[in-house]
Amino acid sequence: MPRFYCPQPLTGGALVDLPESVAHHLHVVRMQPGAELTLFDGHGGQYGATLVDIGKRRASASVGAHEPVEVELPYAVTLAQGLPEGSKMDWIIEKAVELGVAAVQPLAAQRSVVRLSGERAEKRHAHWQGVIVAASEQSGRNRLAALSPLADFGRWLGTAPAAPQPRILLSPRATQSLAGWAQASSPQPLTLLVGPEGGFTREEEDAALAAGALALSMGPRVLRTETAALAALAMLGGIWNGI
Numbered sequence: 001m002p003r004f005y006c007p008q009p010l011t012g013g014a015l016v017d018l019p020e021s022v023a024h025h026l027h028v029v030r031m032q033p034g035a036e037l038t039l040f041d042g043h044g045g046q047y048g049a050t051l052v053d054i055g056k057r058r059a060s061a062s063v064g065a066h067e068p069v070e071v072e073l074p075y076a077v078t079l080a081q082g083l084p085e086g087s088k089m090d091w092i093i094e095k096a097v098e099l100g101v102a103a104v105q106p107l108a109a110q111r112s113v114v115r116l117s118g119e120r121a122e123k124r125h126a127h128w129q130g131v132i133v134a135a136s137e138q139s140g141r142n143r144l145a146a147l148s149p150l151a152d153f154g155r156w157l158g159t160a161p162a163a164p165q166p167r168i169l170l171s172p173r174a175t176q177s178l179a180g181w182a183q184a185s186s187p188q189p190l191t192l193l194v195g196p197e198g199g200f201t202r203e204e205e206d207a208a209l210a211a212g213a214l215a216l217s218m219g220p221r222v223l224r225t226e227t228a229a230l231a232a233l234a235m236l237g238g239i240w241n242g243i
Helices: 020-028 088-098 118-139 153-157 178-183 202-210 225-239
Strands: 003-005 015-017 036-040 046-054 059-067 077-082 103-108 167-170 190-194 214-216
Touching: 003 118, 020 046, 020 059, 036 059, 077 088, 077 225, 088 103, 088 118, 088 225, 103 118, 103 153, 153 202, 167 178, 167 202, 167 225, 178 214, 178 225, 190 225, 202 214
Parallel strands: 003 036, 077 103, 077 190, 167 190, 167 214
Antiparallel strands: 015 059, 036 046, 046 059
């Protein structure tokens, strides 16, 4: 059954206007009134719904009963990702959402080739938000991963998380493995720090360690930036039974 995110709060029995992007999609696939949908508003759970009316850029649906369906991980992972080049960030965010990440923090690191500021940064943020929505619709998640604005790596290090949690720096310099650490630890909220192409510089890694980060490795092979975070998320899920 098609699933769609609706930013307005949903209530059983209500008639809602669907977002224009959703209406356009339904029009393109020639969905007719009476078709069944699944809607979610990001506040938890989902709703069965019935398409009532549809046009080229407008559609409405009748909302059914709330279904308390959740597929979230039992621990919240924040991905602090050094900004990579091209469309790699789209891929990373999409797959990280599928793997259950709770929040994404884009970071401007010293080796980040792409430089974003002002209007360009705002446009990329809006685009990444759309990637999160689409990945959540596809993967069955009913809560959207939080997306923070792009931040300078050094300044971000100086900020404290809302609740104390480990900051794990994925580094080939580390002598302890993420797998070994996870096996010896209980499931818990954490932040994964992943560098851009070429990784974080030695100065950035030293600054992260001085700020309390724990350096862990992903094994003997050096992973690309678009692989490292996803492998780490999958590894944690397997060890902590989150997948």
